[in-house]
Amino acid sequence: MATKPKTFSRGQLAKHSGVKAETIRYYESCGLIKPPLRTSGGHRIYSADDANRVTFIRRCRELGFSLKEVNGLTELAYNDDISCTQVRELTSDHIVDVQGKIKDLKKMERVLKSMINQCDENTSPDCPIIEALSS
Incomplete structure (x- = not known):
């Protein structure tokens, strides 16, 4: 069984999470995901946490949540003081x-x-x- 990578390029993250690379860039510009770290060559490096977050956002969008609602859900989901x-x-x-x-x-x-x-x-x-x- 293959292990999940600890870091992803944008293309790898897109394939892993089921969204297009342009969508990931859009989520960054909207503030739904934080800007990723970069390699010395300027390439973006996404973490496993970023992958989980993008998958979470994709699932919210599939259920028709607006970007504003998704933002609220991600703030709640990734907050230690989450309230069901x-x-x-x-x-x-x-x-x-x-x-x-x-x-x-x-x-x-x-x-x-x-x-x-x-x-x-x-x-x-x-x-x-x-x-x-x-x-």
Whole structure:
């Protein structure tokens, strides 16, 4: 079984964490991860802690947390005084946002199905979907 490296280049970190190298650079610019150490040749060196943090951020983003929310979660996760209650509250607030998005998506689905039904019933050369999208 291969052991996990103690340090990573940006490319290695990207492969290990499942994000693109440009995303890692973006996370640095946003302050989600600290600027890495550099070799004497100027190459970035990321630690195993950085790898864990980038993976944590990726998983948060996959669940739809905003960058602001991710920042709050990372501050809580990497703080010795972590409070599960604070994490729970942030996650509960996020669920409300997700439920709102689901409601909006269901409404869009109904509208799109209605447009398709109008198109199915129409035999004229004018397309009701194009007309609805144009108006």
